[in-house]
Amino acid sequence: MRRTKRHTFLGILSIGGFPDIDILIDNKKLIRKLYDKGMCNAFGYPTSIKRLLYKPIEDIIVYGNQVLRGLINNNQGCRNYYDMHRIQYIIQYSIAYTIARKYDISLKKVFRKYHSQLIYSYTNDKGQGKTIRLALYHSFKRDKIFFPQWLNKIKQSVEYKYKDTNPLKRNCYICGNPHQHIMFHRKKISLLRMPYSHIIKEMIRINRRQICLCQECFTKVSQNLLEYNQITKRKLT
Structure with missing residues (x-):
């Protein structure tokens, strides 16, 4: 056989x-x-x-x-x-x-x-x-x-739908400004040093490695000029 x-x-x-x-x-x-x-x-x-x-x-x-x-x-x-x-x-x-x-x-x-x-x-x-x-x-x-x-x-034929997920097209996370966007990045938690800045605390809280900011807010958070409640009480648009 x-x-x-x-x-x-x-x-x-x-x-x-x-x-x-x-x-x-x-x-x-x-x-x-x-x-x-x-x-x-x-x-x-x-x-x-x-x-x-x-x-x-x-x-x-x-x-x-x-x-x-x-x-x-x-x-x-x-x-x-x-x-x-x-x-x-x-x-x-x-x-x-x-x-x-x-x-x-x-x-x-x-x-x-x-x-x-x-x-x-x-x-x-x-x-x-x-x-x-x-x-x-x-x-x-x-x-x-x-x-x-x-x-x-x-x-079967597949229809592909393109979805625009460009983060730079989002509004500013803090003030809601829809223009002049810059991405603010943070390092891994294991690479960060204490004490954390206010923006880093917020990014850890919402579990984000990057957020979209306008030019003005980016400058402020880079110099840690904003209080934590100013960051969390952002304008929702």
Whole structure:
């Protein structure tokens, strides 16, 4: 029997008005990708990800979701899509092994505490409670029209709309003057020295690296002649 080369185009049949594009997943290639990412050994057995051991659990799970979606989503139309359960297994257990090694506990305790989906609740930098989990797929049933629909989308004509976002066409941030614009830039926070000038304080507050000013306001803020309330109580136009 003639063997078919993996991950190559095999043929087209018409099914339900859509061409059936027959493609096979190259499982060995996907496992090599996971091996390169440190998620398994050369034989496809899950391992902990050493470079993520110092990361918080939420970041470890986020990374697992990125790899999981990246490898699985784009193969939904492949004939052997059911083989992706092994890829998911490797990613799932690799993340679990990483958490287990991070806290020096057994894999059994990890699944007992965080369940099979590795559900983890935490508080973010803004003090908000968040919950994250591994986005496991419950079914690996092939979607026969996945690739045909994708082909139809890329064949459609696209209308590009140009949007003018020139910051120099904005009004002055402080006084609202629509003329004589100059961009005022600040350095990264790590490169700034204390105490900050009033304009730098405001730019940090609104999370901007540059703002549009008129010539007069630019001169004043450069010499730190404006009080902070004069900058924040700007004219809105």
